[in-house]
Amino acid sequence: MRRPRCRLRGCLNCLRLPLVLVVIAVASRARADMVDVPAAAATARRAGLRVLESERVALATDRAERPGDGVEDLPRLFDAAVATWCEHFGITTESLGAWRTFGCLVVDVERFRAAGLLPPEIPPFTNGFCDRNRFWLMDQPNPAYRRHLLLHEGAHAFTLTVRGLATPVWHNEGIAEYLATHRLDERGRFVHTPMPARSADVEQLGRIEQLHDLRATGRIPSLSAVLAAPPAAHHDLPAYAASWAAYAMFARHPRYAAGYSTLERGPLGPDFTARLTATPGFAADRAALDFDAFTDDLDYGYDFARSAIDWSAGPPLEAPAGVRVAAGRGWQNAGLSLAKGRRYALHARGRCTLGTIGDTAIETEPAGIALDWYRGRPLGQLLAAQWIDAPADGGRPRFLVLGTGATATLTAQADGPLYLKLNEPPGSLGDDAGEFAVEVGVAP
Numbered sequence: 272m273r274r275p276r277c278r279l280r281g282c283l284n285c286l287r288l289p290l291v292l293v294v295i296a297v298a299s300r301a302r303a304d305m306v307d308v309p310a311a312a313a314t315a316r317r318a319g320l321r322v323l324e325s326e327r328v329a330l331a332t333d334r335a336e337r338p339g340d341g342v343e344d345l346p347r348l349f350d351a352a353v354a355t356w357c358e359h360f361g362i363t364t365e366s367l368g369a370w371r372t373f374g375c376l377v378v379d380v381e382r383f384r385a386a387g388l389l390p391p392e393i394p395p396f397t398n399g400f401c402d403r404n405r406f407w408l409m410d411q412p413n414p415a416y417r418r419h420l421l422l423h424e425g426a427h428a429f430t431l432t433v434r435g436l437a438t439p440v441w442h443n444e445g446i447a448e449y450l451a452t453h454r455l456d457e458r459g460r461f462v463h464t465p466m467p468a469r470s471a472d473v474e475q476l477g478r479i480e481q482l483h484d485l486r487a488t489g490r491i492p493s494l495s496a497v498l499a500a501p502p503a504a505h506h507d508l509p510a511y512a513a514s515w516a517a518y519a520m521f522a523r524h525p526r527y528a529a530g531y532s533t534l535e536r537g538p539l540g541p542d543f544t545a546r547l548t549a550t551p552g553f554a555a556d557r558a559a560l561d562f563d564a565f566t567d568d569l570d571y572g573y574d575f576a577r578s579a580i581d582w583s584a585g586p587p588l589e590a591p592a593g594v595r596v597a598a599g600r601g602w603q604n605a606g607l608s609l610a611k612g613r614r615y616a617l618h619a620r621g622r623c624t625l626g627t628i629g630d631t632a633i634e635t636e637p638a639g640i641a642l643d644w645y646r647g648r649p650l651g652q653l654l655a656a657q658w659i660d661a662p663a664d665g666g667r668p669r670f671l672v673l674g675t676g677a678t679a680t681l682t683a684q685a686d687g688p689l690y691l692k693l694n695e696p697p698g699s700l701g702d703d704a705g706e707f708a709v710e711v712g713v714a715p
């Protein structure tokens with residue numbers, strides 16, 4: 272079943288305008304030329320608009336009051352998000368001083384135009400737009416998606432005016448998506464979920480489904496394409512999803528997270544991508560592989576630490592060798608290289624647990640369990656694969672499963688390492704235990 276599509280389009284300064292120039296201009300005047308929030312709020316009230324206020328936002332809306340629609344909670348959630356954004360950049364909320372934004376939650380654009388709250392220099396937008404510390408978002412029928420849009424535009428206002436952000440569009444949109452992604456806990460509080468654990472947490476966002484679609488149809492971009500994407504590309508959803516994916520990888524993957532965080536706490540100018548790729552230890556080839564592996568396996572709750580891949584090529588497999596495959600990890604390099612076209616035999620044994628249902632441990636052996644399936648194969652089944660740089664179907668590089676289960680014979684499709692893992696959603700690895708013992712040898 273197809274999920275509802277995200278409709279985040281026409282956001283920010285990213286349509287039809289040379290974004291970088293716009294953002295540079297905006298950033299340089301950002302602090303000096305902030306919108307006077309009390310004055311804007313007073314204007315809104317005079318025009319008969321409702322103004323909901325908190326420490327960090329005054330939100331004007333022409334949306335009629337509807338008990339239980341969550342709109343009155345938005346300023347409180349906005350403030351909580353701002354605290355998270357400060358943490359992200361390693362600054363205190365106190366350092367913001369009186370920093371505040373003016374937001375417009377819009378049903379009828381003409382009412383805001385007539386009130387002078389949507390000046391003619393603001394270009395038409397589909398869902399949202401940000402200019403310095405003020406922003407607009409079109410009202411949405413889905414409360415979760417309304418909150419997401421509010422925080423997406425709010426994150427732009429924050430990064431533009433607090434951090435003087437003028438980065439390339441992948442970073443600019445990636446960080447807004449990343450900082451906006453959240454769920455509400457059982458008490459209705461904001462919880463930042465940069466990698467959402469469940470689709471129900473991010474109703475109508477559809478970003479992970481979008482990336483699945485792009486993968487399935489061979490349209491998923493490479494990392495270099497994402498990093499070089501022009502602003503004009505961001506009038507469509509795939510560009511937002513891909514920008515978020517690149518951003519999430521750099522921010523969460525153990526190989527990049529620390530250096531990226533340090534980099535992001537420095538200047539956020541148009542040379543950001545160049546500074547990122549010049550970070551000591553940054554290898555463009557490996558980052559490209561990491562991104563392809565991430566978008567290949569991406570799912571709710573994706574765990575970068577458990578899914579990080581060792582790309583090193585081990586010695587060629589000549590004599591039978593024993594390999595341990597841990598539950599709770601993504602693709603594991605067997606430390607042995609296969610030769611393209613050669614046949615190999617695998618025999619696996621052992622027992623692992625894949626978490627529990629109630630008090631009962633879910634146990635699996637290399638054949639997997641028919642209790643549940645993931646990506647067309649039994650849960651917990653042992654998978655043997657190789658990384659294929661140029662898949663026959665023309666899609667991006669990815670892992671190709673060549674053998675499954677307790678006993679398998681496979682023909683190597685590339686000169687390169689053998690990878691093994693248990694078949695399981697990447698968000699479910701955290702409660703696994705145990706390992707399989709695998710014997711690998713050249714097939715007779």
Ligand SMILES: [Zn+2]
Pocket residue numbers: 282283423427443444447
């Ligand atoms: Zn945006």
